[in-house]
Amino acid sequence: MRSRSNLFLIAILALISTPLVIMYVFQLIDSVSRPALGGFLPQTWELGNWRFLWETIDSARPSIWRVTFNTFVFAASTALLVCAFSITAAYALSRLNFPARRFFLAGLIMLHAFPTITLIIAIFIVLQFLGLYDSLIGVILVKAALELPFGIWIMKGFYDSVPWEIEMAGVQDGASRFRVWRELILPQVKPGLAALLIFSFLAGWSEFILPLVLAPGADAQVLATYMNAVIADDMRPDYGLFKAIGVFYALPVIAVYLLFQKQLMNIYGGGTKG
Amino acid sequence: MRIHLQNFKKTFGDTTVIEDMNLTVEDGEMIALLGPSGCGKSTTLFAISGIHKINGGTLHFGDKDVTNLPAQERSVGVVFQNYALYPHMSVAQNIGFPLKVQKLKTAEINARVGEIAELVQIGNLLDRKPMQLSGGQQQRVALARALIRKPDVLLLDEPLANLDAKLRLEMRSEIRRLQRETGITAILVTHDQIEAMSMCDRIALMKDGRIEQISTPTQMYESPASHYVASFLGNPPISFLQAKADASLDLGHGNALPLPIGKAVQGELTLGIRPEHFGPQHDGPKISGQISFIEPQGREDLIDVMLPCGQKLRAIAPSGHGLKLEQDISWGTQMDRLHIFGADGTRL
Ligand SMILES: Nc1ncnc2c1ncn2[C@@H]1O[C@H](COP(=O)(O)OP(=O)(O)OP(=O)(O)O)[C@@H](O)[C@H]1O
Ligand SMILES: [Mg+2]
Numbered sequence: 329m330r331s332r333s334n335l336f337l338i339a340i341l342a343l344i345s346t347p348l349v350i351m352y353v354f355q356l357i358d359s360v361s362r363p364a365l366g367g368f369l370p371q372t373w374e375l376g377n378w379r380f381l382w383e384t385i386d387s388a389r390p391s392i393w394r395v396t397f398n399t400f401v402f403a404a405s406t407a408l409l410v411c412a413f414s415i416t417a418a419y420a421l422s423r424l425n426f427p428a429r430r431f432f433l434a435g436l437i438m439l440h441a442f443p444t445i446t447l448i449i450a451i452f453i454v455l456q457f458l459g460l461y462d463s464l465i466g467v468i469l470v471k472a473a474l475e476l477p478f479g480i481w482i483m484k485g486f487y488d489s490v491p492w493e494i495e496m497a498g499v500q501d502g503a504s505r506f507r508v509w510r511e512l513i514l515p516q517v518k519p520g521l522a523a524l525l526i527f528s529f530l531a532g533w534s535e536f537i538l539p540l541v542l543a544p545g546a547d548a549q550v551l552a553t554y555m556n557a558v559i560a561d562d563m564r565p566d567y568g569l570f571k572a573i574g575v576f577y578a579l580p581v582i583a584v585y586l587l588f589q590k591q592l593m594n595i596y597g598g599g600t601k602g
Numbered sequence: 603m604r605i606h607l608q609n610f611k612k613t614f615g616d617t618t619v620i621e622d623m624n625l626t627v628e629d630g631e632m633i634a635l636l637g638p639s640g641c642g643k644s645t646t647l648f649a650i651s652g653i654h655k656i657n658g659g660t661l662h663f664g665d666k667d668v669t670n671l672p673a674q675e676r677s678v679g680v681v682f683q684n685y686a687l688y689p690h691m692s693v694a695q696n697i698g699f700p701l702k703v704q705k706l707k708t709a710e711i712n713a714r715v716g717e718i719a720e721l722v723q724i725g726n727l728l729d730r731k732p733m734q735l736s737g738g739q740q741q742r743v744a745l746a747r748a749l750i751r752k753p754d755v756l757l758l759d760e761p762l763a764n765l766d767a768k769l770r771l772e773m774r775s776e777i778r779r780l781q782r783e784t785g786i787t788a789i790l791v792t793h794d795q796i797e798a799m800s801m802c803d804r805i806a807l808m809k810d811g812r813i814e815q816i817s818t819p820t821q822m823y824e825s826p827a828s829h830y831v832a833s834f835l836g837n838p839p840i841s842f843l844q845a846k847a848d849a850s851l852d853l854g855h856g857n858a859l860p861l862p863i864g865k866a867v868q869g870e871l872t873l874g875i876r877p878e879h880f881g882p883q884h885d886g887p888k889i890s891g892q893i894s895f896i897e898p899q900g901r902e903d904l905i906d907v908m909l910p911c912g913q914k915l916r917a918i919a920p921s922g923h924g925l926k927l928e929q930d931i932s933w934g935t936q937m938d939r940l941h942i943f944g945a946d947g948t949r950l
Binding site for chain 1: 648747
């Protein structure tokens with residue numbers, strides 16, 4: 329009975345995911361083969377599409393490794409910033425009684441649901457004013473700021489599920505509030521922190537619009553804008569090359585998901601409590 | 603260390619939970635704060651521990667005024683209802699945490715952890731995580747952690763509420779033993795009258811943020827200050843009867859008890875009769891009625907008697923009495939144990 333219904337579920341899931349799987353498989357196959365003209369089955373096998381790995385594909389563009397490094401720095405800094413601010417801000421919102429706490433909470437929920445793309449012009453002007461336009465630092469700050477409401481909200485959920493008594497016990501044992509937070513409370517929300525770290529890293533890794541608009545220059549290019557440039561600039565788009573870069577771009581994401589799926593699931597486990 | 607709470611007041615926002623409360627716990631004494639849910643027991647406890655700021659009044663430990671000291675600087679050990687052990691630390695780290703905060707040397711911490719672990723009999727569990735312990739063992743760890751600093755005061759918030767019946771019995775005597783051995787002044791919060799009576803030197807019975815009566819368990823049981831106190835203590839509970847006093851205490855429909863000697867009573871009254879003071883084995887003035895329920899308890903049976911006036915009286919009869927349901931009886935009442943309460947609930 330149990331395994332029958334499980335099989336049924338698996339069958340439905342398989343059916344729904346088949347188109348996705350086919351897309352990934354073809355992406356991979358196409359990147360190392362050339363189809364017949366007008367057809368789609370691979371005809372000849374070749375690694376030419378992957379030439380971007382060892383040569384600069386266009387004299388005007390930075391090398392792929394430089395761009396990958398940029399993407400990594402962008403995603404990692406965003407993730408670290410989001411986590412650093414989330415663990416402190418969320419604790420304050422969850423536990424401390426300070427003026428305008430309700431206002432901050434309400435603001436958080438609103439920002440969480442806000443279509444951030446509508447802010448892009450304002451952000452553009454602010455960055456230009458600060459002299460951070462067209463720099464990686466500028467995009468990192470903006471991306472981190474936009475991810476923060478989500479991060480704080482998730483971490484607040486984790487803090488809320490830590491019993492008050494642990495905190496009281498720590499205080500009674502003579503520890504300061506800060507020490508209680510660092511030594512007794514923070515370890516309890518570690519699973520949430522790990523999930524948030526990975527999650528915001530992936531969000532940074534796949535961000536496209538912000539770098540495109542706020543850092544269009546060659547120096548601050550990330551993989552998403554690099555791909556966009558490859559396909560947009562040429563008179564005759566090289567789809568094989570585009571697909572190969574796509575595979576290259578997606579590989580770390582897939583690896584992260586495979587390695588850390590358990591940690592990522594935590595976000596749905598502990599983060600549900602308002 | 604003597605605890606002296608004077609004119610204590612506590613409010614949460616606009617609601618006043620406790621007003622003008624006075625409580626003194628003598629050095630080395632263990633006292634119970636007993637009362638129904640929501641009467642302010644935990645609030646009082648956390649005010650003494652320093653977790654809650656108090657809104658009025660003063661608190662002294664011995665001669666020292668600790669009213670405005672933060673929790674960290676009061677020498678108080680607390681055992682929480684859910685034990686509040688630190689889940690990511692081993693038992694030894696849990697117990698040693700208060701000493702680590704005091705920056706003692708690791709060797710000394712280890713020695714003292716070992717010592718206290720022996721006292722609460724968990725010496726073999728020091729490497730485990732709290733998750734790997736039974737409820738009773740977690741309780742012992744929580745006690746050890748509260749006691750390791752040798753605090754002036756030990757506070758226990760419903761420490762036995764999460765244990766099963768057998769373990770509760772065991773930990774009851776265990777906590778009392780520890781309290782006696784360490785000679786620490788302790789306050790136990792509970793809503794279980796048996797716990798309060800069996801573990802503590804004195805009981806403070808609370809109602810709606812006030813202390814209704816404070817005295818030794820026996821005194822409280824034998825001479826309750828009010829209707830409320832009498833109803834709270836005793837298992838099976840005391841029975842109350844409405845009566846009218848003139849020439850006798852008239853229960854209606856032919857049942858009457860003589861007026862108590864030396865007490866001037868008049869008008870509408872409530873009588874309190876404990877089950878163990880009414881039954882076939884007692885002499886004294888008779889009350890007649892019909893048996894409406896028999897609950898065998900082994901050594902003795904609980905018997906409900908329906909009086910002709912429609913009120914119910916509970917009796918305890920030694921088993922082997924041969925009584926039957928709906929049998930008419932007329933049993934003696936121990937007049938010297940009869941409680942009489944006035945209209946306002948105070949005992950006359
Ligand atoms: N933080 C708070 N904010 C507002 N009201 C509170 C707060 N804590 C307690 N109260 C109120 O104070 C009253 C006393 O609460 P307290 O926790 O002391 O009860 P208690 O006697 O310990 O009950 P229990 O046996 O259920 O633990 C209750 O009416 C409760 O609703
Ligand atoms: Mg309570």
